[in-house]
Amino acid sequence: MSNIKALHMLKMSYTYNNAAFLVSDQNTTITKGALTSQIDELLYYINLNNYMEVKIDGDPRRHETKNYPEVAIREAVVNAFAHRDYVLHSTIKIEIFDDRMEILSLGRIPDGLTLEEVKDGMTAVRNPQLVHILDKLKYIENYGTGIRRMYEAYNGTNKLPEFEVRPNSFKVLLPNVNWRKNQVDKSDKKDNISEETVLFMLEKNGKQTRKELQQVLGTTPYHVRKLLNELIEQGKVKKTGKSVNTRYEKR
Template structure:
């Protein structure tokens, strides 16, 4: 089964995104109890929802809670990459590199401008929406729209359809 480059799941307001080269999990809210990321990495625990932990523990869905961060790092030992954490008072984000991703074939593509990458993508895939282009190339919606407008003005791509049905196609 072939998943699109980016697949998004929302589970209890937790956003999980799958990309070719990584998986990102974003949880709203910062670290509870005023702990720091370094303290959590050292094994300190902070339970955001004790009732949920209790229920999951009774149902045997969790074991040794508070060990997840250490196990994440252990699973990447010897690979040359590590999970990345971004923590603010309003969010907790973990980025897991895909150990099976081969970026050697992407080196040529990485030397291209975003606009050139959009044109190549549309030549390969056919008509796509702004959201699909953004997802395939890992660009923000804003950056994608800006590039698409410029490409239309340069007559490198054309707009098909209106409103929510709008797609873009290479000429």
């Protein structure tokens, strides 16, 4: 009981509050399950798609750089859950493109603060009890420094995260540090891969993950996802499993 009190999970009447409900396995808000489990699974899935670029030059050691700084991803994802407006009936949306990752959370910045004020270190809390719980569970570090930590994660690169504030949402755009404009031509060539090629590889190799197909075909995440979605709509490919266990097979 003392730990529950320390996490601010109880009302004055000693019943559980809404924040306790959100981090419990009984949470039914949009997607079922504890928010902490959702955060963990989402970070794991994103990490599977956070590819490493390796460069070998005159230095005795090879240079390894992931497309997206892990600190920036964690801050953006945790903030999306901690500060979203749970009254709005929609979902947190995360999309990974060739040149960027977008994390969209429901609800604009509370308390009438502007984006510039938040960048300067001013804090606005929509869900104080939830933030307190996530802080105690070590999901939040140095509360109020999330945006600054995202910027710091991009130190040494020539790119910076961007933020869009809308009437009912807040979007974080994390640039792919390994993306270069001259890759566009290469991507255009890779995008010549057809639906028939995907079907052939599924028939040859059996069930495949999207990442496995992408590596075998040498195409982009966006293109293989587009082809698979089109084949599923046509009834030629079957999708099984969820999240990291998702597989695709020819019908």
